[in-house]
Amino acid sequence: MSFKRNLSPDVYKSRKKIYSNTGNSSSNNSTSTNISPEKNKDNNDSTRDTKRILEHLHSIFPVEKFEHRLPSIIFKHQLYSISKNKTETDRQLQELRNRDEIRYFHLGIDSDDFDLCIVFTRDYEQHVIKFNKNNQVVDKFLNVVFKECPDVFVSREALMKFQIGDDEISQLFKAGVLTARNLGSWWISIPGAGEFVKCFLQGRKTLLQIVKKSKYGEILQNELETRKLPKGAKLGIMYHIHDIVGAELVNCIYTSSGRLIREKD
Numbered sequence: 001m002s003f004k005r006n007l008s009p010d011v012y013k014s015r016k017k018i019y020s021n022t023g024n025s026s027s028n029n030s031t032s033t034n035i036s037p038e039k040n041k042d043n044n045d046s047t048r049d050t051k052r053i054l055e056h057l058h059s060i061f062p063v064e065k066f067e068h069r070l071p072s073i074i075f076k077h078q079l080y081s082i083s084k085n086k087t088e089t090d091r092q093l094q095e096l097r098n099r100d101e102i103r104y105f106h107l108g109i110d111s112d113d114f115d116l117c118i119v120f121t122r123d124y125e126q127h128v129i130k131f132n133k134n135n136q137v138v139d140k141f142l143n144v145v146f147k148e149c150p151d152v153f154v155s156r157e158a159l160m161k162f163q164i165g166d167d168e169i170s171q172l173f174k175a176g177v178l179t180a181r182n183l184g185s186w187w188i189s190i191p192g193a194g195e196f197v198k199c200f201l202q203g204r205k206t207l208l209q210i211v212k213k214s215k216y217g218e219i220l221q222n223e224l225e226t227r228k229l230p231k232g233a234k235l236g237i238m239y240h241i242h243d244i245v246g247a248e249l250v251n252c253i254y255t256s257s258g259r260l261i262r263e264k265d
Contacts, residue, residue: 050092053082054102057242058120065234069131069192071123076104076116078239081246093118097150106152106187107197108179116152119190128177131191137171140164146188154178155185200243203233207240208263211250217263224261 045051054074061072076093083089096102102118109115119127125142132138144162145154159169169186172178176191190196206229211219225237233240244250244261251262 047092047095050079050083050089050096053079053089054096054118054120056082057239060236060238062234062236062239066192066195070196071119071127071190073105073190073193073196074118075243075246076118077246078242079246081242100147100150103150103188104152105190105193107190107193108187109197109201124190128175128191132175132177135171135175137164137168138175138177140168141172141175141177149188151188153181153185153187157184199232199234203229203235203240204243204249206230206233207237207244208249211244211261212263214263218260220255220257221259221261222257 057074057078058072061074063070063072079089079093080086093102097104100121103121103124105117105119106115107117125146128138128142140162141164145159145164148162149158156169159165164172169178173180173186176193177189178186179189181187207224210224210227211217221241224241227237229237229240241261245252249264251264253260253262
């Protein structure tokens with residue numbers, strides 16, 4: 001049986017506070033939120049299913065463990081660990097991008113689509129302003145470049161069009177909103193993301209090792225959720241379960257005892 005067909009009842013167990021654009025909700029990294037459609041204020045919104053998943057993944061990001069130095073960062077592939085329809089999820093994500101509710105970022109972890117992460121637009125803007133107060137160049141970047149360039153990178157030509165020269169580019173690089181891509185272009189980046197990437201990779205590696213070392217190379221998700229991660233893996237067990245399942249780094253099988261996570265051949 002396909003694990004995706006039965007995923008929603010297993011994932012949405014305990015009710016939590018819904019995401020609000022005005023701030024991050026704290027996380028205890030427990031199993032997912034039980035958000036019923038009739039409780040959602042945006043029932044007529046064609047993106048409501050994907051927004052509910054985003055809100056849940058947003059809620060389990062432990063911003064307090066990073067002392068609020070990061071916004072909630074969600075990998076695109078994590079949504080596939082919950083979504084029943086990948087194609088429809090991609091369509092709804094694109095609609096949310098078109099409405100400028102979310103932004104994609106490239107973190108340089110993988111070379112394919114599994115590297116794309118998502119941050120709510122307002123979260124990103126508040127995060128950048130928080131760490132670059134009274135910086136006119138950064139303000140210009142947010143108000144002009146960020147608004148007009150929806151892609152994950154920006155070219156020198158585009159920056160010049162917005163009258164941002166080499167000196168200002170250097171300032172944006174130091175502010176953490178641009179990182180090197182190739183000659184003549186830069187990734188639009190999340191200030192402080194290096195700390196996140198380090199924790200993320202450590203947690204992913206640890207979780208895959210736990211699965212591999214389990215008897216027969218498989219473990220029930222309910223049991224996996226009780227395992228402890230090393231101190232440096234701050235993101236929590238549920239964040240990484242959504243990662244390895246959504247990125248298809250493991251196989252998932254449904255049993256009468258719940259979802260079984262199995263090492264990939």
